[in-house]
Each structure stands twice: as C-alpha cells, then as structure tokens.
Amino acid sequence: MNGRPSPGRPSPGHPSPGLVTRYAAGDPDVDDVTAWSVELHLDGCAPCRALLAGGVDGAGRALLDRVAGAVDRGIVSGPAPVPARRGLFGRRVPGRTGTVRAVTPWLLTAVGLLAVACAAQRLGSPQDPQDPLVLLVSPLVPLLPVAAAWSRGNDPAWEIVSSTPRAGLGLLLRRTLAVLLVLMPALALAGRLTGVPPVAWLLPCLAFTAGSLALGGLVGVSRAAAALAAVWSAGVIVPTLVTRQVPAVLEPGARALWAAAVAVLCAVVLLRADDHRRLTSHD
Amino acid sequence: MTRVWNGMGAVDLAPTTHPWTVEAAGLRVRAGRHLAVDGLDLRLGAGVHGLLGPNGAGKTTLMRALATVVRPAGGDLTLLGHDGRRGGDLRRVRRRLGYLPQAFGYYPRFTVREFVEYVAWLKEMPSADVPQAVQRALDRVDLAPRAGYRMRTLSGGMLRRAGIAQAIVNDPDLLLLDEPTVGLDPEQRLDFRGLLRDVGVDACVLVSTHLVEDVAAACTDVAVMEAGRLVWQGTPGELAAAGAAGDPGDTAIERGYSAVLRAHRGGSAR
Numbered sequence: 001m002n003g004r005p006s007p008g009r010p011s012p013g014h015p016s017p018g019l020v021t022r023y024a025a026g027d028p029d030v031d032d033v034t035a036w037s038v039e040l041h042l043d044g045c046a047p048c049r050a051l052l053a054g055g056v057d058g059a060g061r062a063l064l065d066r067v068a069g070a071v072d073r074g075i076v077s078g079p080a081p082v083p084a085r086r087g088l089f090g091r092r093v094p095g096r097t098g099t100v101r102a103v104t105p106w107l108l109t110a111v112g113l114l115a116v117a118c119a120a121q122r123l124g125s126p127q128d129p130q131d132p133l134v135l136l137v138s139p140l141v142p143l144l145p146v147a148a149a150w151s152r153g154n155d156p157a158w159e160i161v162s163s164t165p166r167a168g169l170g171l172l173l174r175r176t177l178a179v180l181l182v183l184m185p186a187l188a189l190a191g192r193l194t195g196v197p198p199v200a201w202l203l204p205c206l207a208f209t210a211g212s213l214a215l216g217g218l219v220g221v222s223r224a225a226a227a228l229a230a231v232w233s234a235g236v237i238v239p240t241l242v243t244r245q246v247p248a249v250l251e252p253g254a255r256a257l258w259a260a261a262v263a264v265l266c267a268v269v270l271l272r273a274d275d276h277r278r279l280t281s282h283d
Numbered sequence: 284m285t286r287v288w289n290g291m292g293a294v295d296l297a298p299t300t301h302p303w304t305v306e307a308a309g310l311r312v313r314a315g316r317h318l319a320v321d322g323l324d325l326r327l328g329a330g331v332h333g334l335l336g337p338n339g340a341g342k343t344t345l346m347r348a349l350a351t352v353v354r355p356a357g358g359d360l361t362l363l364g365h366d367g368r369r370g371g372d373l374r375r376v377r378r379r380l381g382y383l384p385q386a387f388g389y390y391p392r393f394t395v396r397e398f399v400e401y402v403a404w405l406k407e408m409p410s411a412d413v414p415q416a417v418q419r420a421l422d423r424v425d426l427a428p429r430a431g432y433r434m435r436t437l438s439g440g441m442l443r444r445a446g447i448a449q450a451i452v453n454d455p456d457l458l459l460l461d462e463p464t465v466g467l468d469p470e471q472r473l474d475f476r477g478l479l480r481d482v483g484v485d486a487c488v489l490v491s492t493h494l495v496e497d498v499a500a501a502c503t504d505v506a507v508m509e510a511g512r513l514v515w516q517g518t519p520g521e522l523a524a525a526g527a528a529g530d531p532g533d534t535a536i537e538r539g540y541s542a543v544l545r546a547h548r549g550g551s552a553r
C-alpha cells in the first residue's frame with residue numbers, strides 16, 4: 001500500500017492523481033463520500049499528500065503560506081517543548097507525587113523513633129539485654145506516615161484528589177507502598193544492629209499496616225492508626241516494659257498467627273476496596 | 284488506518300442513555316453534623332447553569348456531593364446516568380467530571396504544568412494524551428506563559444485560572460465550578476464567561492457564585508437555593524422578569540433574585 005501511484009492510472013488503494021487534484025481544488029463534482037475517503041487516505045499516505053500541492057490555485061497557496069507563517073511564528077514565540085518524563089519501562093509518569101512533602105516529616109519521625117529504640121536497645125541497660133525495643137516499636141513505625149499519607153488535613157488538594165477516579169484503594173496502596181519502601185531498609189538496619197530476625201519485625205509491621213487500612217475503611221485511616229497504636233502501646237509495650245518479659249505475641253511461636261493476620265487483613269482491605277473512594281470514609 | 288477524528292472515540296460518539304446529567308431527588312447531604320442540603324430536587328442537562336443563593340444556603344455542600352467528594356446522607360443522586368453508590372460506577376462518573384472546589388488546595392512546589400498533569404493522571408487520562416490536553420487546558424485559561432512557574436508564586440487570579448485548567452483538562456461532561464470568578468479581573472471574567480459558553484455547548488456546567496451579573500451574562504439556566512432546598516429554577520430572563528421595580532437590587536436580575544428569595548421566605552413563614 002505504500003508504493004507511489006503511477007501517474008494517470010489509479011493503483012489499487014490509492015485515489016487517482018486526477019481525483020486528488022480535483023479534491024484539492026475543491027471541485028464540486030467530488031461528492032462528500034468520495035471527499036471523505038480521499039481525506040482518510042491522504043491522512044495516512046505521504047506520496048499522495050505530495051500530489052495535493054499541484055491542485056491548489058493561487059488563493060489557496062496564499063492561504064497555506066499565511067497559515068504556515070503563523071505556525072512558524074507561533075513555534076518561535078511560544079514556549080519551548082517540554083521533554084516528556086519517562087519512568088520505568090518507558091511509560092510516562094507524573095513528574096511528582098502530591099503528598100511527598102506532607103508525609104516527609106512523619107517519615108522522619110518514624111525513622112527517628114526507630115533509631116531511638118535501636119540505640120536504647122544496643123546501648124542502654126546491659127543488665128536487661130532482653131528488652132526487645134525494636135521489636136516493640138516495629139508495628140508502630142509505619143502507622144504515622146501511612147496515616148499522614150491518607151488524610152484530608154495533610155493533602156492540600158484532597159478535595160480535587162477525592163473527586164478523581166484514582167482516589168481509592170489503588171492510590172492508598174501506592175502511597176502505603178512508598179512509605180513501606182522507605183521504612184523497610186531502616187527497619188532492616190535496626191533489626192540487624194539488634195540481632196532481630198527480619199521475619200520477627202516484618203510480620204507485625206505488615207499486620208498493623210494492613211490493619212490500619214482495613215479499619216480505616218470504617219473510621220478513616222488516621223483514626224484507625226491512632227487506635228491501633230494506642231491498643232499496641234497499652235496492651236503490649238507498657239506491660240513489657242513493666243514486667244521486663246518478652247510478650248507472648250512476639251515469641252517465635254506466634255509468627256504463624258501474625259502471618260494469618262496479615263493474610264486476613266489484606267483480604268479484608270481488598271474486599272472493602274470501595275470504602276476508600278472518598279479519601280476518608282468519615283466526614 | 285490513522286485517527287481521523289482526532290481525540291474522538293467510540294465513547295464520544297455513543298448516544299447518551301440518560302435524560303439528565305444531574306438528577307437529584309430528595310437529596311440530603313451533611314456538612315459535619317448539620318444537614319446542609321435537605322430534600323433538594325434538581326435536574327440539569329447540557330448548558331451553563333448558575334447556582335445562586337445566600338451564604339449558608341448549602342451551595343458548596345451540594346457541589347461537593349455532585350463532585351462525589353461527600354456521600355449523600357439520603358435521597359437519590361444520579362450523575363451522568365450512574366447511581367454512583369457502587370465503586371465501578373463512581374469511577375466511571377469521576378473520569379468525566381471536572382471540579383474546582385471553593386477552597387482550591389494545591390501543591391505549592393509544583394509548577395502549573397506539573398499540577399495540571401498530576402490531575403490529568405489522577406483522572407486516568409491515557410498518558411499519551413496528557414501533554415496535549417494539559418497544554419490545551421492552559422491555553423484556554425490563558426496561563427500557558429506561566430506553565431513553568433511554581434504554584435506558590437502565582438497571584439490569586441492566576442491560581443483560580445490554574446484551578447479552572449485542572450478542572451477542564453479531561454474535557455469533562457459535568458463541570459462543577461465553585462466560586463470560579465473570585466480574584467479574576469474584569470477582563471479575565473469576560474474571557475472566563477466565553478470559556479463557560481464554549482464548554483457548556485455539549486457539557487453540563489454548574490457554576491456556584493455570589494455574583495449575580497456572572498449568571499446574567501454567561502448562564503443559560505439559573506437555580507436558586509435557600510436553606511438546603513431548590514427554591515427557583517429558570518432562565519436568567521425569567522429571573523429578571525420575576526423582580527418588580529420595588530425589589531432591592533441595582534439590575535433587573537438582582538431584583539428578580541431578591542424577589543424570588545423573598546417570595547420563598549414569605550411562603551415558608553406562612
């Protein structure tokens with residue numbers, strides 16, 4: 001279909017040069033249906049487009065010159081083209097993400113909390129090396145930034161965001177994942193420094209993150225995170241620090257339960273995906 | 284075959300199966316604990332509709348409910364033929380929605396172009412169409428020369444125009460603008476009215492405003508709200524005709540607006 005039509009004879013698929021010329025000149029004999037099919041063809045066939053110029057009269061040429069001049073002037077005076085930003089796999093991605101700035105302080109707070117726990121566990125109380133501080137704070141670490149990433153107070157454009165189709169579980173998971181990607185290396189480092197195996201801190205951390213999202217569908221992610229943090233602090237951290245014993249929920253035997261909790265909570269989050277369509281479900 | 288109908292697809296050519304773009308019956312919406320919209324009936328089709336009403340009449344709450352930001356507390360709300368209560372429908376409605384909130388929040392460090400691009404991404408526009416759509420939206424609000432400026436450096440009027448650009452970037456079928464002319468100078472308001480008329484040819488545009496003259500100049504239809512209910516709906520000409528010489532107001536349409544509100548208040552007091 002790409003061959004140049006030989007002059008005078010219509011080749012299959014191409015309109016005859018005579019027809020192209022008459023179309024270009026605006027010949028009234030060329031009816032609408034023919035004009036459309038010629039137009040459709042010209043749109044995709046450069047050799048036939050080259051024939052167009054021959055069929056245009058003086059006034060038409062002047063018009064084309066004026067248009068070309070105006071386009072040239074527009075290109076010169078207009079803004080320079082903006083290079084498209086491309087991310088992984090050559091896909092266009094938005095240059096920025098809206099809430100990074102709002103969440104950064106909370107991320108730093110979480111990392112700071114972890115650093116303090118890590119330092120206290122390593123340096124402090126040599127007579128009580130059992131205090132598993134890193135293990136105790138690991139479920140709390142992601143709660144602050146996750147709550148901050150999905151609250152109306154922290155996102156200046158929340159009203160616009162929550163009127164868009166992307167507002168929902170997908171965007172929430174995207175932001176949660178970003179938070180976890182930042183925190184995981186910090187947790188891994190803290191775990192390594194204090195000799196805590198990764199599975200021991202990872203499971204409670206994921207369970208509380210999933211829990212805050214699941215509960216967040218009902219009462220809002222911020223409230224859910226606050227409630228979970230309060231329950232964990234009152235139910236586990238304080239008793240552990242008072243009795244100085246590793247709580248049963250952090251014993252290796254409880255890991256299967258944590259894993260089951262992660263699975264169940266993730267399933268709840270996915271099943272209740274519609275709860276997150278309005279950024280927070282409570283108003 | 285290449286694209287002949289540039290930017291047009293099966294979606295655009297499909298016939299609409301819903302008679303009204305917005306159809307509310309007995310709609311109730313809460314703002315905090317207070318029922319700000321209480322039993323509102325409203326039907327809007329294509330065209331530019333002005334939403335008038337005194338402060339506290341529930342205009343902004345209604346706009347938020349129509350923008351699917353808040354869930355109605357009761358009544359029926361059908362947007363673009365979808366109920367909007369199921370997740371999939373909500374998503375379909377939101378793709379065809381443009382919304383400028385009254386409190387237009389933005390990311391101060393974004394450039395104007397980045398902000399509009401981000402909203403285009405949030406609206407799930409095909410990524411290949413985004414740069415062109417963003418440029419077109421910025422051109423339409425006359426903000427293209429400032430595309431590279433950071434949002435925090437913009438003046439109030441420019442921010443409003445950036446807000447309008449993000450609302451129209453996806454060529455919405457339902458465009459909701461809450462107080463869009465605040466901060467615009469008279470010339471920009473004229474341009475904005477032209478833009479409204481342009482968009483309102485085939486889309487449903489609802490403009491909430493205090494400025495009665497904007498309504499008179501750019502709207503094909505006016506809805507007046509008071510205390511969470513629709514009290515009057517008609518054309519600007521009919522609103523102007525509703526006023527008598529004795530009603531307060533400097534123009535015919537202002538007198539009509541006062542007369543409509545007064546008639547409603549008198550009627551509800553009885």
